[in-house]
Amino acid sequence: MKIHLRKKKLKSGKISLYLEYYKGNSQTPEGKRKILRDFEYLDLYLYSNPETPEEKKKNKENLELADQIFTIRKAELYQGKYNIQNDQKGKIGFLEFYEEKKEERYKSKGNYDNWDAAQKHIESYCPNHITLNEVDVNFIKGFKKYLDTIAVTKSKKNLSQNTKHTYFNKFKACLNAAFEEGYLKENFIKKVKGFTMGESTREYLTxxxxxxxxxxxxxxxxxxxxxxxxxxxxxxxxxxxxxxxxxxxxxxxxxxxxxxxxxxxxxxxxxxxxxxxxxxxxxxxxxxxxxxxxxxxxxxxxxxxxxxxxxxxxxxxxxxxxxxxxxxxxxxxxxxxxxxxxxxxxxxxxxxxxxxxxxxxxxxxxxxxxxxxxxxxxxxxxxx
CATH class of the missing domain: 1.10.443.10 (Intergrase catalytic core)
Known part of the structure; x- marks a missing residue:
């Protein structure tokens, strides 16, 4: 991914400053090439033809602020790319981060429901004070053991093999996101093997x-x-x-x-x-x-x-x-x-x-x- 600081002239005559995130390209079902971009509008504006000292000063201040934000965003990108951890980001609570990742999936009902169901067990296992900085292999193994030996359904039955597989996968997806977004310096989840899917009977007609x-x-x-x-x-x-x-x-x-x-x-x-x-x-x-x-x-x-x-x-x-x-x-x-x-x-x-x-x-x-x-x-x- 590449980040660029861009300018766009508005109908009002002012110039809007924004960041463009270039994410490569993909191919549509019709075979056409589609550029993948995201934008972050900074709510910072320049006078296109500054006349007064105040307008010139404002332009300078807004350009400097936009450059600072641009530098921060590039640093965040490299932190994820080169496994550089931002200690401040790692101070976010694990449960808070999981909630954030769950809410990103609210449009996908089935997937959201699985994240929500898994969260109830994660909250039973994970103390509220645990931050992403404190996540390690033992923390992950502990949750796997919890699902395997302690977690039960509403009817007080042990979780099925496929349910354990599903809940651990949501836990895993959360940690993968934390690593990719620079909250973790190491992807610890790769060191712990998850649950295998149990084979269910697929009834069909001849x-x-x-x-x-x-x-x-x-x-x-x-x-x-x-x-x-x-x-x-x-x-x-x-x-x-x-x-x-x-x-x-x-x-x-x-x-x-x-x-x-x-x-x-x-x-x-x-x-x-x-x-x-x-x-x-x-x-x-x-x-x-x-x-x-x-x-x-x-x-x-x-x-x-x-x-x-x-x-x-x-x-x-x-x-x-x-x-x-x-x-x-x-x-x-x-x-x-x-x-x-x-x-x-x-x-x-x-x-x-x-x-x-x-x-x-x-x-x-x-x-x-x-x-x-x-x-x-x-x-x-x-x-x-």
């Missing part, structure tokens, strides 16, 4: 089971359409639920006269923009196009009643699995891999940020391959 479900009436037709749409596209419940007609693109025919349909939407979980091609059959589940601002699955809402109807629908179809709406997404991933899609394509379609998340589905396919090896009955052989 192709035959999905066909049975599609052929079985459901008491809530809207739920049926939404679930089958998710199974054919892999879109999460949160994105199916909020989907508007403005996000559905009917793009005509390709060179082989095959209809082209796409969903362009912002994932609620990750905030990433997705450009997802969908099949003609998936498009049929959306029905007739309505006003752009209308929800596609208008009237669909998450409730205990809806979950119960989903289970009853499965039971009527002869499916004795604990199927949730998210199982439709698992089903999509498994069926794509079973039918020849490569793991990278599946990962992109599901909107995963990391390939290892998708690799879990590949393990399911491997298991089925092993099971298939013993499906053929044993032969009665007479070998001479």
């Amino acid at each position: 192709a035959d089971e999905l066909q049975k479900l599609a052929s079985t009436p459901c008491k809530l037709p809207l739920l049926k359409s939404a679930f089958l749409f998710s199974a054919l596209t892999g879109i999460r419940w949160s994105d199916v639920n909020k989907m508007k007609w403005s996000e559905v693109r009917d793009e005509g025919l390709d060179l082989e006269n095959i209809p082209i349909f796409r969903i362009v939407f912002q994932q609620k979980k990750t905030d990433g923009v997705e450009y997802l091609y969908i099949s003609e059959q998936a498009r049929e589940f959306l029905g007739e196009r309505r006003a752009s601002a209308d929800r596609v699955f208008k009237g669909l809402r998450y409730s205990a009643h809806m979950n119960m109807q989903l289970l009853r629908w499965c039971m009527h179809a002869g499916i004795n699995k604990h199927i949730t709406f998210h199982s439709a997404r698992h089903t999509n991933a498994v069926l794509l891999l079973e039918n020849g899609a490569d793991i990278y394509t599946v990962s992109k379609r599901l909107g995963h940020r990391e390939l290892r998340t998708t690799a879990i589905y590949a393990k399911i396919i491997d298991k089925k391959m092993k099971e298939a090896a013993n499906l053929i009955p044993k032969l009665n052989l007479n070998i001479d």
Whole structure:
């Protein structure tokens, strides 16, 4: 990152002083180059044509003050780059800094909630007087031990492996931020191994089971359409639920006269923009196009009643699995891999940020391959 002191002439005739933070560039989904910049306006102004001694004096004072702020900001940048600790910054309380990092995530509801849940355990472990200067390896190991042996849920049960993994990761993210922003001279969190993720069962439907479900009436037709749409596209419940007609693109025919349909939407979980091609059959589940601002699955809402109807629908179809709406997404991933899609394509379609998340589905396919090896009955052989 680079910092520059800039000047901008205003309509009033005065010149505004501000800092420009150049953060490199990125590429937009359309392939265009985008410059990444942040600005810090200093509320300092210059007379463009100073005439009186007072105006000239004011210009000199404001320029000197702007230069001083510029020097401080550059020093803060180098502190983070070369592991130079600012002792004054390190005097901030650890709990205060964690609260600040948590609030930066308030727009991302799921992530914010995890930070908030982790904070309750961090506050139980960490004394109020602990500052970032006092953070060391033993402090980090102590919190890990606390999660593993002392922390409990509201119902007084030990934390699950995945919950310990999640809470320690928020603790870790806070310390990483403290190091990157120059509050810590050493990134101690790298010296302590976190919790591994526990593998959970990902319930999904086979192709035959999905066909049975599609052929079985459901008491809530809207739920049926939404679930089958998710199974054919892999879109999460949160994105199916909020989907508007403005996000559905009917793009005509390709060179082989095959209809082209796409969903362009912002994932609620990750905030990433997705450009997802969908099949003609998936498009049929959306029905007739309505006003752009209308929800596609208008009237669909998450409730205990809806979950119960989903289970009853499965039971009527002869499916004795604990199927949730998210199982439709698992089903999509498994069926794509079973039918020849490569793991990278599946990962992109599901909107995963990391390939290892998708690799879990590949393990399911491997298991089925092993099971298939013993499906053929044993032969009665007479070998001479």
